[in-house]
Amino acid sequence: xxxxxxxxxxxxxxxxxxxxxxxxxxxxxxxxxxxxxxxxxxxxxxxxxxxxxxxxxxxxxxxxxxxxxxxxxxxxxxxxxxxxxxxxxxxxxxxxxxxxxxxxxxxxxxxxxxxxxxxxxxxxxxxxxxxxxxxxxxxxxxxxxxxxxxxxxxxxxxxxxxxxxxxxxxxxxxxxxxxxxxxxxxxxxxxxxxxxxxxxxxxxxxxxxxxxxxxxxxxxxxxxxxxxxxxxxxxxxxxxxxxxxxxxxxxxxxxxxxxxxxxxxxxxxxxxxxxxxxxxxxxxxxxxxxxxxxxxxxxxxxxxxxxxxxxxxxxxxxxxxxxxxxxxxxxxxxxxxxxxxxxxxxxxxxxxxxxxxxxxxxxxxxxxxxxxxxxxxxxxxxxxxxxxxxxxxxxxxxxxxxxxxxxxxxxxxxxxxxxxxxxxxxxxxxxx
Amino acid sequence: xxxxxxxxxxxxxxxxxxxxxxxxxxxxxxxxxxxxxxxxxxxxxxxxxxxxxxxxxxxxxxxxxxxxxxxxxxxxxxxxxxxxxxxxxxxxxxxxxxxxxxxxxxxxxxxxxxxxxxxxxxxxxxxxxxxxxxxxxxxxxxxxxxxxxxxxxxxxxxxxxxxxxxxxxxxxxxxxxxxxxxxxxxxxxxxxxxxxxxxxxxxxxxxxxxxxxxxxxxxxxxxxxxxxxxxxxxxxxxxxxxxxxxxxxxxxxxxxxxxxxxxxxxxxxxxxx
Numbered sequence: 001x002x003x004x005x006x007x008x009x010x011x012x013x014x015x016x017x018x019x020x021x022x023x024x025x026x027x028x029x030x031x032x033x034x035x036x037x038x039x040x041x042x043x044x045x046x047x048x049x050x051x052x053x054x055x056x057x058x059x060x061x062x063x064x065x066x067x068x069x070x071x072x073x074x075x076x077x078x079x080x081x082x083x084x085x086x087x088x089x090x091x092x093x094x095x096x097x098x099x100x101x102x103x104x105x106x107x108x109x110x111x112x113x114x115x116x117x118x119x120x121x122x123x124x125x126x127x128x129x130x131x132x133x134x135x136x137x138x139x140x141x142x143x144x145x146x147x148x149x150x151x152x153x154x155x156x157x158x159x160x161x162x163x164x165x166x167x168x169x170x171x172x173x174x175x176x177x178x179x180x181x182x183x184x185x186x187x188x189x190x191x192x193x194x195x196x197x198x199x200x201x202x203x204x205x206x207x208x209x210x211x212x213x214x215x216x217x218x219x220x221x222x223x224x225x226x227x228x229x230x231x232x233x234x235x236x237x238x239x240x241x242x243x244x245x246x247x248x249x250x251x252x253x254x255x256x257x258x259x260x261x262x263x264x265x266x267x268x269x270x271x272x273x274x275x276x277x278x279x280x281x282x283x284x285x286x287x288x289x290x291x292x293x294x295x296x297x298x299x300x301x302x303x304x305x306x307x308x309x310x311x312x313x314x315x316x317x318x319x320x321x322x323x324x325x326x327x328x329x330x331x332x333x334x335x336x337x338x339x340x341x342x343x344x345x346x347x348x349x350x351x352x353x354x355x356x357x358x359x360x361x362x363x364x365x366x367x368x369x370x371x372x373x374x375x376x377x378x379x380x381x382x383x384x385x386x387x388x389x390x391x392x393x394x395x396x397x398x399x400x401x402x403x404x405x406x407x408x409x410x411x412x413x414x415x416x417x418x419x420x421x422x423x424x425x426x427x428x429x430x431x432x
Numbered sequence: 433x434x435x436x437x438x439x440x441x442x443x444x445x446x447x448x449x450x451x452x453x454x455x456x457x458x459x460x461x462x463x464x465x466x467x468x469x470x471x472x473x474x475x476x477x478x479x480x481x482x483x484x485x486x487x488x489x490x491x492x493x494x495x496x497x498x499x500x501x502x503x504x505x506x507x508x509x510x511x512x513x514x515x516x517x518x519x520x521x522x523x524x525x526x527x528x529x530x531x532x533x534x535x536x537x538x539x540x541x542x543x544x545x546x547x548x549x550x551x552x553x554x555x556x557x558x559x560x561x562x563x564x565x566x567x568x569x570x571x572x573x574x575x576x577x578x579x580x581x582x583x584x585x586x587x588x589x590x591x592x593x594x595x596x597x598x599x600x601x602x603x604x605x606x607x608x609x610x611x612x613x614x615x616x617x618x619x620x621x622x623x624x625x626x627x628x629x630x631x632x633x634x635x636x637x638x639x640x641x642x643x644x645x646x647x648x649x650x651x652x653x654x655x656x657x658x659x660x661x662x663x664x665x666x667x668x669x670x671x672x673x674x675x676x677x678x679x680x681x682x683x684x685x686x687x688x689x690x691x692x693x694x695x696x697x698x699x700x701x702x703x704x705x
Contacts, residue, residue: 239661264657286657308481310658330481355618356660361630362618363660364637364647367484369491370614377615407556409564414552417571421546424538428447 029053029069029078033061044090051077051092055085063090071096076104076125083108091116098151098173101125105132112137122151123172126159134164141172147195147217152177156184164189174199174221175213178206186211196221197235200228213238218245219265228255238265239288246287249274257282268309271296271318283397284309285329289353293318293386302326303396310366311353313386327392330367335393346388351375434523438531439538442505446539455497456543462493463551466570468560479655487649490574491610491642495581499602502536502585507598525590526695533586533691540578544571573649576683580641583687590694591701609640630662641686648679 030053036042038057044067052072055061067090071077077092085107092115094102100121103112106129113135117123123139126132139153153169156162156178165187169175175191176198178184183205190212191197197213200206202224209231213219219235222228235246246265249255252274260282262268268287271277272294279301284290290309291301293316300322306312307329315321325341333342352371356363365371446452466486506529509515518528548571555562584605592598608616617636621629637643648670650656656667669675 286655288658288660308479308484308655308658310660328481330484332485359626359629360660361633361662362614363658364633364643364663365614366650366658367481367488368614368643368646369488369610370612372488373611374615374618407559407561410552410562410567411556413564413567414549414556417545417549418553419549421542421549424542425447425546428443428538428542 033059036061051094053077054079054081056081058082058084060086060088061090062086062088065089067091068093070094071100071102076101078102079104080107080110082110084110086111086113087115088112089114092119094119094121096121098122098149100151101155105129108132111135116140119151119172120145122155123153123169124155126154126156126162128157129159130161132159132162134162135166137164137167137169139167139169139172141170141194143171143193147173150194152199153191153194155179156181160184163187170194175216177201178203181206183207185209190214191216197238199223200225203228205229208233212236215240217241218243219247219262221245221248221250222252222255223248223250224252225255226253228252230255230257230260232259234261235265236261236263242266245270246284248272249277252277261285263287267292270294271299274299280304281396283307289314291386292316293321293323296321303392305329305395305397307395310356310363311348311350313348314350314353315386323386324388324390325392326388327395327397328388331388331391333391333393340393342391342393344391346391348386349375350385351378434521435527435531435534438518438523438528439534442532442535443538446535451501452539452543455501456546459494459497459543460547460550462489463547463570464554466490467548467551467555467562467567468558479650479653479658483653484650486570487573487646490570490577491646494574494577495610495642496602496606498540498578498581499585499588499606500599501540502532502582503589503592503598503602504595505536506532506586506589507592507595510592511594524695525698526692529586529590529691529695532589533582533687536582536586537579540582541575544574544578548574569649569653573645577642577645580645580683580686583690584641587690587694587697590698609642613640613643638682644682644686 027049029049029051032042033053033055036059038059041060041062044061044063046064046066048068048070050072051069052075069077069090069092071094073096077094078087092102094100098121102117102119102121103124104127105124106127108130110132116138118140120142124134124137134154141150150173152174153172154164154176158180160182161184163185164176167189169189170192172194174196175194176186176189179201181203186198186206186208188210192214193216195217197216198208198211198220200222204226206225207229210233212234214237216238217240219238220233222230230247238244238246244266246262246268247257247260249271250273253276255277257277257279258281262282263285265287267289268284269279269282269291274296275298277299279299280303282304284304285307287309289311290306291313296318297320302322302325305327312328312330328346331342331346332344334344335341336343352375466489469482469486548567552567585602588601588605589598592601617633621632624632637647651667651670656663656670669678
């Protein structure tokens with residue numbers, strides 16, 4: 001009876017309208033898709049559906065509320081082998097292995113939004129897929145296994161011009177992984193508790209902005225890329241491993257790295273084998289090593305603020321990099337001609353880094369008064385020193401705060417201290 | 433009771449002594465300098481490198497002044513025979529030392545309050561601004577440092593026979609705890625196996641009042657992570673509910689032990705002679 005009714009409803013829909021309604025209970029998603037014509041909307045009522053479905057024509061699938069698609073244990077929970085499909089508002093649950101894809105896209109101009117994915121494998125795989133939009137996707141991996149046994153959150157292979165935005169990914173291997181892909185845009189996403197937040201391999205023209213990466217092994221790993229745009233990202237508290245890095249540029253050319261906040265990582269910014277990159281207006285604070293250059297040439301790093309990093313920076317086998325015109329929090333600066341640059345140059349003595357790398361407990365001497373004395377005693381070879389010949393006098397990233405309110409409180413408190421102390425002095429002198 | 437009498441006498445003598453005012457002027461100039469330097473830095477972010485520099489400058493000067501003031505003050509009592517006179521009354525060495533500590537603490541805290549108040553006023557008149565928290569932080573930091581080093585200086589004074597010994601003792605303690613502390617530990621620990629390194633560093637931090645106050649203050653300012661993951665546990669307890677009470681407890685124990693050790697060694701020496 002039920003089957004007959006649903007069949008009758010579907011028939012009615014086909015005859016009179018655009019929208020197909022699925023029946024309640026655990027239903028095969030594929031059969032519903034098969035009943036939907038190109039350009040039509042398939043609305044899924046609350047309930048569980050068996051996945052393993054393939055979309056091969058441009059349809060719109062919309063979950064009403066509490067719609068779950070379960071993997072059938074064989075292929076992806078949902079495979080999109082078409083262009084211009086829209087998938088929205090549903091949950092995918094997939095408990096297969098790390099190499100299995102929960103959602104698979106091989107097509108153009110598809111749109112995925114408001115999805116929740118719980119997976120042991122790859123959340124969304126884009127394979128030779130172009131111009132797709134992924135928005136508001138929540139992906140959670142398997143927390144119980146090691147990073148190697150997890151899949152990536154969103155994985156792009158040979159896929160160009162896609163947009164991934166407002167997504168939230170946790171407990172996966174790499175949050176968003178791009179390989180051999182061009183001109184993709186990654187905006188406003190957040191990745192936590194994973195191996196790498198964002199991982200770019202051999203990409204060109206990737207635009208990665210306003211993303212967050214917290215509590216991962218490393219925040220953002222950019223490797224073998226050209227023309228990458230990295231702006232306004234927050235890479236913080238990535239220190240799960242001894243080699244944890246906020247932002248890595250490895251074999252990177254012509255990247256523009258600006259306005260990023262890179263704090264509380266093991267190494268803030270690591271530049272290795274990279275050339276012709278522009279690094280500016282970033283804030284590097286409270287990292288163990290602020291910035292490190294290794295075998296890199298012709299990079300331009302200017303107008304960044306390096307504050308309270310345990311070791312501000314290091315340069316090894318790196319020539320012709322410009323590291324001038326930055327703001328160094330611990331620099332004693334002096335501007336004799338008022339041009340906004342200090343006439344005293346800034347150098348980072350690698351002594352403390354060498355000491356604490358070998359014996360981490362000695363980090364307790366961070367900025368201890370006796371450390372300055374000790375640094376004077378040892379002289380490391382100067383070719384490893386990071387130098388800034390023209391340090392900035394003021395922090396380029398800081399705006400002036402409300403001064404007047406501070407001043408009045410300070411005045412009142414100062415007068416109070418003065419009054420109390422002079423009273424005590426007066427009484428102490430006078431009293432018999 | 434005796435303790436309070438001694439303390440009152442100390443305060444009266446202290447404020448009538450021109451030395452106190454020379455120290456007061458020195459401290460005031462110094463505080464104006466560090467506050468004016470700090471005022472260029474936006475310190476809404478807690479610990480900055482400038483905060484570190486300011487703390488270091490305070491650590492260089494204040495313990496030295498305190499050590500000299502305290503230890504010489506007691507040695508002078510011995511040299512001039514005031515102690516001989518006082519000891520004819522029923523006055524124990526412990527209560528005498530406590531009286532000295534209390535009196536000198538009032539003098540030192542007053543000097544610090546005056547210099548910070550003065551520096552704050554000067555900074556205001558010059559139109560330099562910094563958050564009130566900065567002023568309070570450095571004031572509390574200096575006061576804590578002064579109180580704990582005063583305890584040490586009392587012990588030095590009690591052990592010293594004359595003001596030269598007191599002077600040398602004070603400078604020695606200052607040099608060990610402030611200047612060569614990392615060098616000393618690193619060179620000693622290089623002879624020991626790596627496994628005990630962390631343990632000894634942990635214990636030794638409690639044995640150096642300067643490091644104790646400095647590290648606690650930095651952790652309180654939210655800069656605990658700079659010490660590395662080895663010290664994460666510390667950061668947790670310092671910023672926990674019992675962090676400040678435990679710290680106050682440790683500082684009090686330091687002061688009490690120093691004065692008791694001073695009294696004990698002084699007593700033992702007297703008996704031998």
